[in-house]
Amino acid sequence: MRKRTTIEDKLDDLAVMPIASNTSEALAQLRPYLKDKNNRVVAMAARLCADHLIYDSVKDLVNACRTFMCNGEKTDKNCLAKKALCQALYALDFNDRDFYLHAISYRQMEPVWGGSVDTAADVRITCAQGLTLSGDFRVAADLLPLLYDELASVRIGAVKAVALLPSDRAELVLRQKVLQGDEEPGVVGECFNSLLTVEPDLSVEFVARYLNDADEAVIQEAAMALGIASSPDSWQALHHCWRGRCLADTAIREVIRGMALHRLPQAQDFLLEVVAGNRLGMAGWVLEMLYQYRNTEKIRSALAKLLSEPEYRSLQTTFFSIWR
Numbered sequence: 294m295r296k297r298t299t300i301e302d303k304l305d306d307l308a309v310m311p312i313a314s315n316t317s318e319a320l321a322q323l324r325p326y327l328k329d330k331n332n333r334v335v336a337m338a339a340r341l342c343a344d345h346l347i348y349d350s351v352k353d354l355v356n357a358c359r360t361f362m363c364n365g366e367k368t369d370k371n372c373l374a375k376k377a378l379c380q381a382l383y384a385l386d387f388n389d390r391d392f393y394l395h396a397i398s399y400r401q402m403e404p405v406w407g408g409s410v411d412t413a414a415d416v417r418i419t420c421a422q423g424l425t426l427s428g429d430f431r432v433a434a435d436l437l438p439l440l441y442d443e444l445a446s447v448r449i450g451a452v453k454a455v456a457l458l459p460s461d462r463a464e465l466v467l468r469q470k471v472l473q474g475d476e477e478p479g480v481v482g483e484c485f486n487s488l489l490t491v492e493p494d495l496s497v498e499f500v501a502r503y504l505n506d507a508d509e510a511v512i513q514e515a516a517m518a519l520g521i522a523s524s525p526d527s528w529q530a531l532h533h534c535w536r537g538r539c540l541a542d543t544a545i546r547e548v549i550r551g552m553a554l555h556r557l558p559q560a561q562d563f564l565l566e567v568v569a570g571n572r573l574g575m576a577g578w579v580l581e582m583l584y585q586y587r588n589t590e591k592i593r594s595a596l597a598k599l600l601s602e603p604e605y606r607s608l609q610t611t612f613f614s615i616w617r
Contacts, residue, residue, distance in 0.1 A: 303334045307341065314345040320353070327353045332361065332374035339374070343381035351387050354378050358396075365401050371412045372401055379419040388426035390435075396420035397439055411444060418450030425457040433462045440470050445477035452480065456487035464492045468499065482514030489522040497522070501530035509543050516547040520554030528557050546578055553582035561586070565595055568608070577611050587616050 307326060312319045326338035327350065335357055342350040358378040361369040369375055379396060397420045401413040421439050424432050439451035455466050471484045485503070488496035503515035519527040531551050549567070552560050564583060568576045586592040593616070599605060600612050 300331050300334060303329065303331070304337060307334070307337045310341070312341060312345045312347075315347055315349075317349065319345060319347050320349050323347065323350065324353055327357050330368070332369040335361070335374040336377035339377040339381040343384040346385065348385050351382065351385055354382050354385075355387075355389075355392060358382070362396075362399060365413075366403055369401075370403065372416050375399075375413070376415045376419070379416050379423065383419055383423045383426070386426060387423065388428070390424065390427040390429050390432075393420045393424040393427070394435060397424065397435070414444050414447050414450075417442065417447050418454075421447075421451050421454035422457065425454055433458055433466055437466070440466075445475075445480055448475065448477070448480045449483045452483040452487055456491050460491045464488065464495065467491070471499075471503075478508070478510035478514050481511055482518060485515055485518035486521065489518055489524075489527065493522065493524060494526070497524070497526040497530050501534065504530075504534045504544065504548060509547070512544050513547045513550065516551030517554060518551075520551035520560075523554075523556040525557065528552075528555055528560055531555070531560075532563065545575070549575060549579055549582055553579070553585065561592060565592070565599070568596065569599055571608075576608055580608065580611055580615055584615050 303326060310322060312322060323338050323341060326334050327342075329335050329338070339354060339357070341347075342354060358375055361374045361378070365372065365375065382392075397417050399413050399416055399420075400411050401416075402409040403412050417439060421436055424435055429435075433455070436451055436455055440448055440455070442448050442451065452467065452470065455463050457463075458466075467484045467488050471481055471488075475481050481503075485500045489500060497519070500515050500518055503511050504519075506512050506515070516531065519531050531548055534548050535545070535552075549564070552564055555561075561583075564579050566572075567579050568583075580596070583592060583596070596612060596616070600609050
């Protein structure tokens, strides 16, 4: 019988391998694959360690990760193995601060058409989350460089990692990042979302200030964050902004977008009132925003009944073209 030594053979063997969760026998089965030279094989073995909670595999996972960090652009294209290995370590509650500190600074530049690209973003993101497992009081400071990473995806990942810290530390770092701003509005938006999660009672007012920001993209992020929060306070902030009528038309549209994301009944009822009165000429825009509720019978029926009246004939075409 032919000896099964090719990469495809090994992947096939891993795909059908019977593994008992968190046992020494399982580790013995997977260890040869974790030591393999091929990144695809190691990645698949790492995922199995995580899926089956093989905690005793941590040392092997760390060793494999360190091996692939050496000359990784040749041995581990696109960081395939390192991503899976770090994700497995995080899933297995590995909390070694020194390992993660080294990994969050790891970069792997690979050639692409017209230049090169860093393929280690996911490694840094996962290890930023891993750092929070260490419980060290310095983790907030450790994560600061990632909030200024050259890649926006890493900065967003760092924000999510900061949100895993104790709320008092997280709030301070997140507010500071918002105040400093970011060229990518999504980073600031993630800060808004995280603040409304870690300190909801203290953050609504802070986020609501940005409904008057000079940058329309930041206004959109603030409105969406308040809408997603779906708390009574966040609704009051959006409603207060509407009542103030001190916003540009584009900002009012973003406030409506936030209201449409809100899950409180009073938000939905208010938007139905906006359509009924075509307040500020926003009925058509509100109909578009309410499309996400097309399968909610209460809202669909209310709109259908309202727009059946002759005075709403101009909106009927919009409604039926969007909601059909």
